[in-house]
Amino acid sequence: MDVLVFSENPHLAAELLSAGAGLAAASGGRAYSVEADSVRQGTHGNALLLRSEVPLLGDPALLAEAISAARKTKVAPVVLIGSTKTGRMVAGGLAVLDQLCVLSDVRDLRVDGGRLTGTRGVYAGKFNALVGGPLPSIALIPQGSYEPFSEPSGPVEEVRVTTGPPKVSREELRSSAKSSLDLRGAKVIVAAGRGLKAKEDLAIVQRLADALGGVIGASRPLSSDLGWLGEEYHIGLTGVYVHPDLYVAVGISGQIQHVAGIRDSKVIVAINRDKQAPIFQVSDYGVVGDLYEVVPALLRALGRP
Ligand SMILES: Cc1cc2nc3c(=O)[nH]c(=O)nc-3n(C[C@H](O)[C@H](O)[C@H](O)COP(=O)(O)OP(=O)(O)OC[C@H]3O[C@@H](n4cnc5c(N)ncnc54)[C@H](O)[C@@H]3O)c2cc1C
Known part of the structure; x- marks a missing residue:
C-alpha cells in the first residue's frame, strides 16, 4: 500500500512523510511526497513531482484535481494532507472528486482491517477520540504531530497532470503584512x-x-x-x-x-x-x-x- 502526502508547507510535508512512511512500511509500500509546480520542496524521501500547464500552488481546487490525477499512478488508499487553510480546502476538493472519507486533525494513525484510524483531541483537548473511516481515506494532520522524516532523498517521479482551467486568477502580488512567525x-x-x-x-x-x-x-x-x-x-x-x-x-x-x-x-x-x-x-x-x-x-x- 502506497501513501501520498501533501502540504504546501515543507516542514509539515516532512512530518507527513514520516507518518506516511510508517503506514506504508507495514504493508511493504512507499510514501510519496506530492510536490506541485515541479518544485522539489523537500530533500527527503520519495517524491511525485506534478507537472502541469498551469500553476497549481495557490489554487486548492486545482491542487485537488492534480492530486486526484497522481492517485491514479499509485495504489494509494491513504492520502495525508497538512492541516492548514490550503490543506483543508485541498482535502475537501479531493474527497469530493475521489469519493474519499476525511479524518480531520488526527494523529497516531493506523491502518487496520481496511480502515484508517487516528486520535483527535475533543472538548478543547481534554479527551482524545478514536476516529476512523474505510479505505480509501484522507487524513488531515496538524503540524507537530510527527517528527520530520530524516532519511535521504529517494527517487523522484514526474507525473504530468491535466487540470481544468484555473479557478483562481492572480490579479496582483502584494507582500504580506503578516510576519513569517510560526x-x-x-x-x-x-x-x-x-x-x-x-x-x-x-x-x-x-x-x-x-x-x-x-x-x-x-x-x-x-x-x-x-x-x-x-x-x-x-x-x-x-x-x-x-x-x-x-x-x-x-x-x-x-x-x-x-x-x-x-x-x-x-x-x-x-x-x-x-x-x-x-x-x-x-x-x-x-x-x-x-x-x-x-x-x-x-x-x-x-x-x-
Ligand atoms: C469559541 C471561542 C474560542 C476561543 N478561542 C480562544 C483561543 O484560541 N485562544 C485564547 O487565548 N482564547 C480563546 N477564546 C477566549 C477565551 O475564552 C478567553 O476569553 C481568553 O483566553 C482570555 O484571555 P486572557 O487570559 O488573556 O484574558 P483574561 O481572561 O481577562 O485574563 C487576564 C488575566 O490576567 C491576570 N492579571 C491581570 N492583571 C495582572 C497583573 N498586573 N499581573 C499579573 N496578572 C494579571 C488576571 O488575574 C487574569 O487571570 C475563545 C473563546 C471562545 C468563545
Whole structure:
C-alpha cells in the first residue's frame, strides 16, 4: 500500500512523510511526497513531482484535481494532507472528486482491517477520540504531530497532470503584512494576556522572550480583539496549537480555549496576580504576583535588567 502526502508547507510535508512512511512500511509500500509546480520542496524521501500547464500552488481546487490525477499512478488508499487553510480546502476538493472519507486533525494513525484510524483531541483537548473511516481515506494532520522524516532523498517521479482551467486568477502580488512567525516550531514561548494594561507593555514580555531565547505569543484577546499582535501570535483552540519545551503565560487566566493550545508544552510557567486563576491548574511552576514586578525581577535574575 502506497501513501501520498501533501502540504504546501515543507516542514509539515516532512512530518507527513514520516507518518506516511510508517503506514506504508507495514504493508511493504512507499510514501510519496506530492510536490506541485515541479518544485522539489523537500530533500527527503520519495517524491511525485506534478507537472502541469498551469500553476497549481495557490489554487486548492486545482491542487485537488492534480492530486486526484497522481492517485491514479499509485495504489494509494491513504492520502495525508497538512492541516492548514490550503490543506483543508485541498482535502475537501479531493474527497469530493475521489469519493474519499476525511479524518480531520488526527494523529497516531493506523491502518487496520481496511480502515484508517487516528486520535483527535475533543472538548478543547481534554479527551482524545478514536476516529476512523474505510479505505480509501484522507487524513488531515496538524503540524507537530510527527517528527520530520530524516532519511535521504529517494527517487523522484514526474507525473504530468491535466487540470481544468484555473479557478483562481492572480490579479496582483502584494507582500504580506503578516510576519513569517510560526509558533508551532518554537522551543520557548512567552505569551502575553489581558493582564497587560497597554500595547506598549508588550515590550517587557518581548524582553523576557529574548532573554530566554524564545518568541512572544498571545491569548486571543490581544491578537484578535485588541489587535495588539497579528493573528499568527494567537494561541489556542481557534489559533495555533504549540508544543514548546517552555511556555510562560504572563497575565493569562487560562481559559479552556487557551489551554487547549498549550497542553503539549513540556513545561508551563504561569505569572498571574490571581492565585485562583485556572492557568495554575495546568502549570508546572507558578508565580502569584503582579507581572509588572515579577517580569522585571526575572529579567534582573537573568542578567537582562
Ligand atoms: C469559541 C471561542 C474560542 C476561543 N478561542 C480562544 C483561543 O484560541 N485562544 C485564547 O487565548 N482564547 C480563546 N477564546 C477566549 C477565551 O475564552 C478567553 O476569553 C481568553 O483566553 C482570555 O484571555 P486572557 O487570559 O488573556 O484574558 P483574561 O481572561 O481577562 O485574563 C487576564 C488575566 O490576567 C491576570 N492579571 C491581570 N492583571 C495582572 C497583573 N498586573 N499581573 C499579573 N496578572 C494579571 C488576571 O488575574 C487574569 O487571570 C475563545 C473563546 C471562545 C468563545
